[in-house]
Amino acid sequence: MPRYAYKSYPYTKPPEMTGGKVSDAPVVIVGAGPVGLAAAIDLAQHGIASVVLDDNDVVSVGSRAICWAKRTLEIFDRLGVGERMVEKGVTWKVGRLFHGDREVYAFDLLPEPGHKNPAFINLQQYYVEEYLVDRCADFPDLIDLRWKNRVIAVRQSGNTVVTFVDTSDGTYTIEAAYLLACDGAKSSVREMLGLEFAGRVFEERFLITDVEMKADFPSERWFWFEPQFHNGQSALLHKQPDDIYRIDLQLGWNADPEEERKPENVIPRIRAIVGDREFEIDWVSVYTFQCRRLERFVHDRVIFAGDSAHVVSPFGARGGNGGIQDTDNLCWKLAMVLKGQANQRLIETYDEERTVGADENILNSTRATRFMTPADGAERLFRDETLALAETMPFARRLINSGRLSLPCSLAGMSLAIPDSENVPGGLVPGAPCVDAPVLGNGKPAWLLDRLGGAFLQMTVSQDTITLANVAPDGSLGEMRSLACDTNNTAANRYAPDTPVTYLVRPDQHIAARSNAATQQWRIIAMQHILGGAA
């Protein structure tokens, strides 16, 4: 079977060192992981050029982030890569919980039909990065991807940030208006700025393995508490493409990471789960759980996104998905500021909205971690009795926490979400992410989110029709286009259950405002509120 073939991307001597045209891109992105690459593509779609610097020249080694949530796939769709990922990925929506050998609970993460994207796909991070790199190539004039270019210093002064870069040919500098630090949990930019990365470490270790084997496990997430095959600890099984299975095993705090990584110790643990199937170990890692975040994600001209800004323990798929939601939130704001369409304060709302998102992710993953690795005493007693009660009392099944899986963040109540000025009946509240629905465009089946585009939008939903028009920064409307609801009126049921509702939709597909009496004046005030940075 075809194992992933890592290829290295070529290093090219930077133009700054060859006397060529020096970069005039307004944005430097540090880190060509999923977050940095998504940011480059998002900015390019807004017409903003960037230079992406990465100290390496290959995609992620090992599968690492594998669970990509529906909201992330919707963002990837907007970036033009979602369908390729879904096609390659393993689609799933059911999680099964076992206690010992018995199944105690199964949950469905997308119980309703009428969405283009599944609840989750599993896709190795190396594929995600490869597809994003391929997509970057569609913007040769806007994305300058530089491998084996290592950032060694960052200096901010006035309206510019100067980045010092080291290569095999020596060092050079780039000046830009903004630097996005997407350089991961061990962010060197964060270190250069001397920023505290506060949080907590959980005293627990997990063995994480990719196992290549032919097996017929269903496309589901299986989580065991105290399985017989793993001496009373926890275990997780996920199916990935290419006959690769992810198996995570709790080891306890006293486990020796170096010893546990050795094949002679890994193989018997896997053998206990998969029985006498033939298998090969593809990748092994031992990790501890940490939940940390920067106090602020915006430091003047240096902006942090993804793991450089926040890390969470796994089992909620909140790391990679949280990072993609960061860039989704940031890039349109940065683009509008750089184009002079918005006040610089708009970038502060990225800090506001995404620190709340990070806190939500940290809260959920901390709770899951405590349930999975209870402290001795009352904490363990309650955990064990929850599992015991779950056998007979359904309520207790809902208390079992093997990770609450990533859901889109609501921005309701934050500065950019404009409160209703009148009593709007039903639909989505300002701050909520748009919900997909099957629609008809020129009589042909289509998906609503695919038709929103990446600009501010006015969307009026009535019982059978959806009218869309782009909204310019001054509040004026572009050309109207219309879609029809499907025969079940799904879009109307989701957006305008009673009477027609008009929404102002942000470029990141969140509801900015809604009204049942939209006027030019309503749009102007709303756009001024948002583009002024809500100050």
Add this chain to the structure above:
Amino acid sequence: MSPDFSTFRLGSGADSVYESLISAHQGLSEADSARLNARLVLILLNALGDENAAQHVIAAARQNLQNLDNKPA
């Protein structure tokens, strides 16, 4: 008819309540932890405010415990 205690009723606040419950035990000795649980049960029974319901939750909690040799009188 026995009241329904098995249906999940905590909604989206469940994880938060669970966290508060285990956090309340942090830093307590084993004896004080047991006292906290006893107080919690008494307060909850009073909050339930119904003798019939209280009898049923007590019986439900006792079910399937491994040592049922000493049946209550």
